[in-house]
Amino acid sequence: MEVLDIQPIKYHQLFEGKSNNAHLFSFDNGKKYIVKFIKEGQEKILFNEWIGYSIARYLQLPVPASRFVQIPESQLSKLTDAKFIKYTDTQFAIEYIPNCKNAHELTSPNIINLEQLAGIIIMDYWLYNQDRTRKNVLFKEELEGKHKLIIIDHADLFGSFAWESINLPTYSRNLMKSAAHELIASFIQDEKEFYNLLSLIQSIPIHLLNEIVAFTPDDWGITDDDKKRVVDYLVCRRDMVLAKLISDFIKVRYRPLHSN
Numbered sequence: 001m002e003v004l005d006i007q008p009i010k011y012h013q014l015f016e017g018k019s020n021n022a023h024l025f026s027f028d029n030g031k032k033y034i035v036k037f038i039k040e041g042q043e044k045i046l047f048n049e050w051i052g053y054s055i056a057r058y059l060q061l062p063v064p065a066s067r068f069v070q071i072p073e074s075q076l077s078k079l080t081d082a083k084f085i086k087y088t089d090t091q092f093a094i095e096y097i098p099n100c101k102n103a104h105e106l107t108s109p110n111i112i113n114l115e116q117l118a119g120i121i122i123m124d125y126w127l128y129n130q131d132r133t134r135k136n137v138l139f140k141e142e143l144e145g146k147h148k149l150i151i152i153d154h155a156d157l158f159g160s161f162a163w164e165s166i167n168l169p170t171y172s173r174n175l176m177k178s179a180a181h182e183l184i185a186s187f188i189q190d191e192k193e194f195y196n197l198l199s200l201i202q203s204i205p206i207h208l209l210n211e212i213v214a215f216t217p218d219d220w221g222i223t224d225d226d227k228k229r230v231v232d233y234l235v236c237r238r239d240m241v242l243a244k245l246i247s248d249f250i251k252v253r254y255r256p257l258h259s260n
Contacts, residue, residue: 006027006028006029006067006069007027007028008025008026008027008028008035008069008071008072008075009025009026009027009028010025010026011023011024011025011075011078011079012024012025012026012032014079014080014081015034020081021036021037021039021042021045021081021155022034022035022036022153023035023036023037023079024096025071025093027069031095031096032095032096032098033067033069033093033094033095033096034093034094034095034096034152035069035071035091035092035093035094036049036091036092036093036094036155037071037079037085037086037087037088037091038085038086038088038220038221039081039084039085039086040084040086041161041162042155042161042162043086043161043162043221044158044160044161044162044163044222045155045161045162046088046090046091046092046217046220047216047220047222048154048155048156048157048158048161049066049092049094049154049155050092050212050215050216051127051154051157051212051213051230052123052127052129052154052157053066053094053154054212054215055123055126055127055212056123056151056154058204058208059119059123059197059200059201060116060119061116061119061120061123061151062113062116062120062148062149062150062151063150063151063152064094064095064096064097064150064152065094065095066092066093066094066095067093067095068090068091068092068093068217069090069091069092069093070089070090070091071091073087088217088219088220089217089219090217090219090220094152097138097140097150099140099141100138100139100140100150101138101139102134102135102136102137102138102139103134103135103137103138103139103180103183104134104135106139106147107183109139109147109149110145110146110147111139111146111147111148111149111187112142112143112146112147112148113148113149114187114188114189115193116149117149117184117185117187117188117193118188118193118194118196118197119197119200120132120151120184121181121184121185121194121246121249122194122197122198122201122242122246123201124176124178124181125176125242125245125246125249126201126234126237126238126242127154127157127158127234128157128158128159128171128172128237129154129156129157130156130159130176131153131155131156132151132176132178132180132181133178133179133180134179134180134183136151136152136153136180137149137150137151137180137183137184138150138151138152149184149187158171158230158233159171159172165223165225165226165229165230166229168229168230168232168233169233169236173241173244173245175245175248175249175252175253181249181253182253182257185249185253185254185257186257186258188254191250191254191255194246194249194250194254195246198242198243198246201238201242202238202239202242204238206231206235209231209234209235210227210231213227213230213231214227
């Protein structure tokens with residue numbers, strides 16, 4: 001994880017989305033990043049992004065490189081929604097990947113990273129990401145007519161931008177309605193890929209999950225109790241719920257897509 005060694009040089013725009021909290025900046029390393037802030041009603045959004053990114057990277061899933069950054073408070077006035085932002089010393093930035101089409105714009109891609117797809121669905125179920133939509137599934141043309149599938153946006157993990165840790169164990173154990181998951185599943189060639197990724201997730205050491213949450217910046221408002229309950233939730237959902245959810249997904253969603 002790269003941290004705090006680049007500076008913003010230009011603010012470009014706000015991207016519209018469910019959270020309305022994706023601001024495009026240019027930085028002095030020659031790259032553009034989508035920067036997210038804590039806003040009223042979205043108190044856990046940066047933590048969610050950090051957890052989603054960290055676990056996705058461990059599972060070698062296709063996510064853009066991300067990092068902590070510091071946007072000077074003096075630049076907040078440029079932002080469209082500045083009055084709703086709760087300023088923190090540290091923000092979360094996702095590298096902007098240009099010239100992508102989302103799954104609404106490109107419905108029949110020739111995907112080259114098929115081996116990564118099952119892990120996306122399993123991670124979404126593990127982290128209870130209700131916001132996997134066709135808008136946050138992107139296709140980047142790597143070679144002519146061949147695309148890499150990339151996922152973005154983990155702001156709505158654990159069921160909310162502003163979850164309360166005491167309620168984490170109550171979240172749904174049902175299959176989610178997601179056209180994006182069905183699209184991704186349509187490209188997965190063997191259901192064994194789900195179980196391979198499930199085994200990898202079940203082997204993640206608890207101390208690694210503790211390290212991930214411990215690395216959360218102090219000013220994001222995540223308490224020690226929040227961190228403990230999140231790790232407990234992840235371990236419990238992984239060990240007691242996830243296998244059943246994936247088995248149900250395969251039976252109800254995956255197999256019908258491949259029955260012909």
